[in-house]
Amino acid sequence: MADRIRVLVAKPGLDGHDRGAKVVASALRDAGMEVVYTGLHQTPEMIVNAAIQEDVDVVALSILSGAHMTMFPRVLKLLEEAGTDDIVVTGGGVIPADDMEELIKMGVDRLFGPGSDTREIAAYMREAVAAKRG
Amino acid sequence: MTDAEKMGATAKSARKAWGEKVSSSARQRDALFTSISGEEVDLLYTPEDIAELDYERDLGFPGEFPYTRGVRSNMYRGRLWTMRQFSGFGTPEDSNRRNKFLLDHGQTGLSVAFDLPTIMGYDSDHERAEGEVGVCGVAIDSLRDMETLFDGIPLDKVSTSMTINAPAAVLLAMYICVGEKQGVPSEALRGTLQNDLLKEYIAQKTWIFPPKPSMRIITDIMTYCAEHVPQWNTISISGYHIREAGSTALQELAFTLADGFAYVEAGIAAGMDVDTFAPRLSHFFNSHLDFFEEVAKFRAARRIWATDMREKYGAKDPRSWLMRFHTQTAGCSLTAQQPFNNVVRTALEGLAAVMGGTQSLHTNSMDETLALPSEGAVHVALRTQQVIAFESGVPNVIDPLGGSYYVEALTNKMEEGCREYFDQIEKLGGVIAAIEKGFFQREIARAAFTYQREVEEKKRIIVGVNDYIDEGEEIKIDLLKIGPEVEQRQKKVLSDVKSSRDDTAVAAALAGLRAAAEGTDNLMPYFVDCCRVYATEGEMIGVLREVFGEYREPPIYW
Numbered sequence: 001m002a003d004r005i006r007v008l009v010a011k012p013g014l015d016g017h018d019r020g021a022k023v024v025a026s027a028l029r030d031a032g033m034e035v036v037y038t039g040l041h042q043t044p045e046m047i048v049n050a051a052i053q054e055d056v057d058v059v060a061l062s063i064l065s066g067a068h069m070t071m072f073p074r075v076l077k078l079l080e081e082a083g084t085d086d087i088v089v090t091g092g093g094v095i096p097a098d099d100m101e102e103l104i105k106m107g108v109d110r111l112f113g114p115g116s117d118t119r120e121i122a123a124y125m126r127e128a129v130a131a132k133r134g
Numbered sequence: 135m136t137d138a139e140k141m142g143a144t145a146k147s148a149r150k151a152w153g154e155k156v157s158s159s160a161r162q163r164d165a166l167f168t169s170i171s172g173e174e175v176d177l178l179y180t181p182e183d184i185a186e187l188d189y190e191r192d193l194g195f196p197g198e199f200p201y202t203r204g205v206r207s208n209m210y211r212g213r214l215w216t217m218r219q220f221s222g223f224g225t226p227e228d229s230n231r232r233n234k235f236l237l238d239h240g241q242t243g244l245s246v247a248f249d250l251p252t253i254m255g256y257d258s259d260h261e262r263a264e265g266e267v268g269v270c271g272v273a274i275d276s277l278r279d280m281e282t283l284f285d286g287i288p289l290d291k292v293s294t295s296m297t298i299n300a301p302a303a304v305l306l307a308m309y310i311c312v313g314e315k316q317g318v319p320s321e322a323l324r325g326t327l328q329n330d331l332l333k334e335y336i337a338q339k340t341w342i343f344p345p346k347p348s349m350r351i352i353t354d355i356m357t358y359c360a361e362h363v364p365q366w367n368t369i370s371i372s373g374y375h376i377r378e379a380g381s382t383a384l385q386e387l388a389f390t391l392a393d394g395f396a397y398v399e400a401g402i403a404a405g406m407d408v409d410t411f412a413p414r415l416s417h418f419f420n421s422h423l424d425f426f427e428e429v430a431k432f433r434a435a436r437r438i439w440a441t442d443m444r445e446k447y448g449a450k451d452p453r454s455w456l457m458r459f460h461t462q463t464a465g466c467s468l469t470a471q472q473p474f475n476n477v478v479r480t481a482l483e484g485l486a487a488v489m490g491g492t493q494s495l496h497t498n499s500m501d502e503t504l505a506l507p508s509e510g511a512v513h514v515a516l517r518t519q520q521v522i523a524f525e526s527g528v529p530n531v532i533d534p535l536g537g538s539y540y541v542e543a544l545t546n547k548m549e550e551g552c553r554e555y556f557d558q559i560e561k562l563g564g565v566i567a568a569i570e571k572g573f574f575q576r577e578i579a580r581a582a583f584t585y586q587r588e589v590e591e592k593k594r595i596i597v598g599v600n601d602y603i604d605e606g607e608e609i610k611i612d613l614l615k616i617g618p619e620v621e622q623r624q625k626k627v628l629s630d631v632k633s634s635r636d637d638t639a640v641a642a643a644l645a646g647l648r649a650a651a652e653g654t655d656n657l658m659p660y661f662v663d664c665c666r667v668y669a670t671e672g673e674m675i676g677v678l679r680e681v682f683g684e685y686r687e688p689p690i691y692w
Contacts, residue, residue, distance in 0.1 A: 013265070014256075014263075016340045018379070019378070023380070023586045025691040035691075037690075039688070040339050065250055066266075067265040069265065070264055071265065096504050114469065114503045115470055115471055118590060
């Protein structure tokens, strides 16, 4: 159980573009991780509740609607309020480079843009989780 | 054996001999020789591949059944396609300025993108709207915003396409009210609502209500428009989003047509004569990079629609048989890396749409993988269409690829594949049942994943992404950003509207809407009544959420 990485793939906000989230979910599953996909139209509260209930190692948000500067900080704050510091927060979508920088400063671990390789995403998650688990 | 058969047999054996010679002696590159949809294609096509083709039956003449070659008798010599760039962001003032810019630069029709709160039926001050107001389209809360959006744009002079689905009736009602204020009667309004909920459940996922009440609202719009807004395209049956979600070209074609026929069946079931509403159904396709596959898709689409509308649904009016469609180039084919390459991709895709006989076209801007398009990028995109129209010579001749052994064989194959999908959908109990069983969603997710795998394994080369990479590339491109001040301004306008309107009239209009929703009256006149007294979109949709409930999708991935 401890070895197996658990990932919550989440779609926050009103955005319905779920191609990327589903492709990543399928690829992570094939890479041997346990994947929980939230489905669409999730609020940050719903996502953080699911992350805690499902005891995940990684929360991966997919946002293509431009609402990333609202959604990521909200999820980070709620996780902090819940007293969890062992969950890696990552994600991807249509996010301009300078917004990515700002989000990483706020505490998002790493972000992936269009054209990313799912194998690279899986490898990154293994590393990031290993670092958290120490 | 007749002489013709003898000649055919000779040609057949000659081709066979040639094929054997090639495969035994010629070296082949180590690459994937399938279409972008993963379809096998042959090295060469010859008359043998279209031996069964009957010109009169399968192709005919442009403007005549089965319209394979085009829906107008003289196509682009009569009128070029409408150059229609999808646009909308920020406040109604911002979008009004962008629309005037586009009209001034030779665009011939408007196409409005709404923000997600508007698409999902929430006002700008709703908690679920936070961070999304004006971000991926224009924010519309009440008639006041719609008046601003079309300020100085005479509605009897332009046609307006509105990309709106679940709340389509509300936006149409607002448009009718803006017309009233400009002195333009609803009969003179021209435009299109997307209003295609089936593809929302299948691919785009911005639904509000469950399928059944959604279908009722759609048939209400069709009935109302047939009488009051006769020049309005009531549904734009859309494959675009299905393709963007990762489908193949064939899936796009088959699922879109299946949706279209489902609307036809719903209209007939609601008691309408098919010829009263079918001429106002339009279509919307994606144009992706595999040039010939796309052209074949467009041609097959026209032939299938015409055939089934006449033979299966008994339409007698030729206008019910002909499929008119809008095309947008494939957003999903664009890359964030080396964004200037996207201009070339878009040009190829635009050319395929024109070769395929589109009635209107949106060409994507090179920076759309990163943000909303900047003005400069939109400018190049529009110019791309103008180069095709005025410099390439392509529009001179109708269906210039007609008769190509390859394109005709592909067109036939598209039609066959499409009919196989129709059978599967029917076995599942029709489109809505297939949605509820997750059939379309799974088919699309599987295709998207297969494609991604092929790219990652470098079976497919995407220039600048998995090959021909510019190491250390920094993407420097001016992006359009929507700041939080848009949300603030929008909320202010909304609160001004709420404090200046006649609350009693609003309450009465909303009560009328509720009663109509609970009963069987056509909802359209009630929406118009609500809009006229400045009830907000969120209030109207809120009433319907209470009556109809909300749809929830089972979260499945493949």
